Amino acid sequence: MATSTKPKVIVVGAGIFGLSTAYYLAEDGYEITIFDQHPYDRGDGYKLNPGSTAASVDENKIFRASYGDELYYQRLAYEAREVWKQWNEELGPGKELFVESAMLRVQHSSHLDELEKKTLANMTAEGLRDTQYILSSDDDVQRATGRGWAHKMLKFAIPKTDGQETFEAVLDTTAGYVYPSQACAYLAGKLRKKGARFIEGSAKGEFASLRVEGSGELRRVTGIRTKDGEEHSADLVIMACGSATPMLVPEVRRVLEATAGSVVTVRLPPREEAPELWDKYAHDNWPVIIGHDPDPTGKTVGSRSIYSFPRTEDGLVKIGYRVTKYTNYVKLPGSDRPISVPLQPEVDDTSLPIKSVEGIKTFVSTFLPDLAPLPITATRLCFYTDTVDNSWLIDYLPGYNDTLFICTGGSGHGAKFTPILGKHVRDVIQKKPKTELTHHWRWRPELPLGNGLEEGPDGPRTLDKQKRASPEDLRRAGWFAGSHL
Incomplete structure (x- = not known):
């Protein structure tokens, strides 16, 4: 990664994973540009619409901390709950994002x-x-x-x-529920105040390919190309593309579905x-x-x-x-x-x-x-x-000298963690010692196929x-x- 005091980061995907990650990186002084094919920056914004494919764009999602014996997710949920309540206080009565x-x-x-x-x-x-x-x-x-x-x-x-x-x-x-579309819009507003750039909409905001330089041990990602033919440079590219991630990053297809x-x-x-x-x-x-x-x-x-x-x-x-x-x-x-x-x-x-x-x-x-x-x-x-195991995939993708990062795999239980997810993602990006939580998010192609991924197209x-x-x-x-x- 570059030694600049403000490393340049591209985040592909302006949903919950991308926005939460971008927010905490922006807090640390990273220079952030967020790309998305949906024009969330105009019109109805993140309001649910028939044309959106993003799971983050939704009327409501369940907030729960009930995770059986997986104590690390229970604790993470209660950590998020406190920030949801802080956001409610910031927004005031009638504008709450978390309903108990x-x-x-x-x-x-x-x-x-x-x-x-x-x-x-x-x-x-x-x-x-x-x-x-x-x-x-x-x-x-x-x-x-x-x-x-x-x-x-x-x-x-x-x-x-x-x-x-x-x-x-x-x-x-x-427990209760949260408003993910409104939470995304709220986070996007916070990011803009921190100087983050948004490039959204068909073609100009739509990912086309990675810019890759070098080969073998020297291979690294230097940015992305968008569908309009433009090239955008960065020290780190974070792919937070939800269910589209396997389409865009072939290496993850074995472990994401x-x-x-x-x-x-x-x-x-x-x-x-x-x-x-x-x-x-x-x-x-x-x-x-x-x-x-x-x-x-x-x-x-x-x-x-x-x-x-x-x-x-x-x-x-x-x-x-x-x-x-x-x-x-x-x-x-x-x-x-x-x-x-x-x-x-x-x-x-x-x-x-x-x-x-x-x-x-x-x-x-x-x-x-x-x-x-x-x-x-x-x-x-x-x-x-x-x-493959319903825990998220949040880690550097091997083979790119720590210039390509995967942040996805919500497995249907990610929205409740919107306010604090990026804080823990930032710890992984900055290579802080792994916790039990981040250990479960690691790049793990060695795991046997499970959770239905073993069925494939014949399932x-x-x-x-x-x-x-x-x-x-x-x-x-x-x-x-x-x-x-």
């Missing part, structure tokens, strides 16, 4: 599963057990009543039982027509609800789930399905094998698989039956970047093997028109 609605972790049966037991054990070890309330515990219910949380300890009958058997659940009062979660948004009737629904699903009265499918691998991070949020200020309720993480394999020029890439909204067919619709239908009928007759406002295949999750939903299918599922299918 609590989250109800619904079990798969009437008993706590092993993942939940591990989570509670770690919460207890960290002195946080009093923030967790088990539905079947009389002591916890009494404590929740005294502290004003009892109204969110919801009971739901287990389908196909006599109605007396209910799902076990744990209410986590430290673009996978799609399915999202449905339902609109409540106008407030004056259904005030009871607006009150019921307000974040003061309703928690985030997450239901996990048992994971046969026993992994904690990125576990298979269906989840829902309280309503937004304009009456939207989002339901997400990540039980099946779909892949979209294509053969790219110069690639020796197909890789999974994100679909392009308004260009490709981004209709949801029937399997997702049916899974969401079951979830809604069980936990949100009021919403079953309501129209779907939008659907989305949200592409994440999964790693059962590829979108070309799925029956896709039509508007008629949604009507049969209990919903009607208004979707993007």
Whole structure:
């Protein structure tokens, strides 16, 4: 890296990973230029729009610190939580980026599963057990009543039982949700105040290739070329491109995979027509609800789930399905094998698989039956970047003399760490001693393929093997028109 007091850094990707990293580097005096193909610097900015492929651009994402026995992620989440609260104070009432609605972790049966037991054990070890309330515990219910949380300890009958058997659940009062699109815009504003440059939009902000000089042991990256033919120099290039990273950096294709979660948004009737629904699903009265499918691998991070949020200020309720993480394999020029890439909204067919619709239908009928007759406002295949073990990939890519850095692999659980992710990324860039956390983020091609990456294009999750939903299918599922299918 250059010896200048302000090393020149290019960050490719203006999502959560890129912005958080750029922010903390800018704090240390690095000269930062951020590139992105989406014109976030004008118009609606980071507001969710049908043309965006970035997982960071979203209405809301879950904030949770429940990570089974992976204590390092639990601690990181609570570190982030404190900064989210600071940001809320900076922005003031009505502009909060973090909503402490609590989250109800619904079990798969009437008993706590092993993942939940591990989570509670770690919460207890960290002195946080009093923030967790088990539905079947009389002591916890009494404590929740005294502290004003009892109204969110919801009971739901287990389908196909006599109605007396209910799902076990744990209410986590430290959890809730964040607004990632607004958080990205907030961080971008902070970066501009620190002098960071943004080059965004089609062609001028779109990565075309790396500038590489030398060969063998002398090979190094000296910048990037953009689609408009311009060359941009830097001492360090950070690729923070989310699900597009395997498309742009061939070396990571073995350890990263673009996978799609399915999202449905339902609109409540106008407030004056259904005030009871607006009150019921307000974040003061309703928690985030997450239901996990048992994971046969026993992994904690990125576990298979269906989840829902309280309503937004304009009456939207989002339901997400990540039980099946779909892949979209294509053969790219110069690639020796197909890789999974994100679909392009308004260009490709981004209709949801029937399997997702049916899974969401079951979830809604069980936990949100009021919403079953309501129209779907939008659907989305949200592409994440999964790693072989669901821990992120944050490290120098070997073979480039510490001039090319990879910062991606969120695996569906990165957004909650927006305020402090870059602080830890900066430690890796500056080669500070590895912690348990950063050890898990290292470049690790030696790991056996897992987390579905071993399936490849012949696996059962590829979108070309799925029956896709039509508007008629949604009507049969209990919903009607208004979707993007």
